[in-house]
Amino acid sequence: MKTNKKLNYKKILGTGARVGTTALVLLSRSGIVFGATDDPLSVINNLKNFMFQIISAIGVILLLWGIVQIGMAIKSHDPSQRANGFMTLAGGVIIAFAKQILELILG
Secondary structure (H helix, E strand, C coil): CCCCCCCCHHHHHHHHHHHHHHHHHHHHHCCCCCCCCCCHHHHHHHHHHHHHHHHHHHHHHHHHHHHHHHHHHHHHCCHHHHHHHHHHHHHHHHHHCHHHHHHHHHC
């Protein structure tokens, strides 16, 4: 028994966007409390560390996406896609380790 039911992609994307936004708000509210101390420099340091964690997470995502692109390029024998994969991989490594790189440069 076959059913020819069309999927409403706009509705699916809208629901996914709502769920994702709700999850993002809930996760961000359970984070670090920045104003819980009397020292203003520790608040700024906490914010700096939090921003570096977000940037590192984005870098790891890019790194993983670069690995996927390289794998797909090797399978399809596409040199331009392979070059894009290596560039994404290199960018992901640099972004993921941005804090450590800056600490090495600044001393």
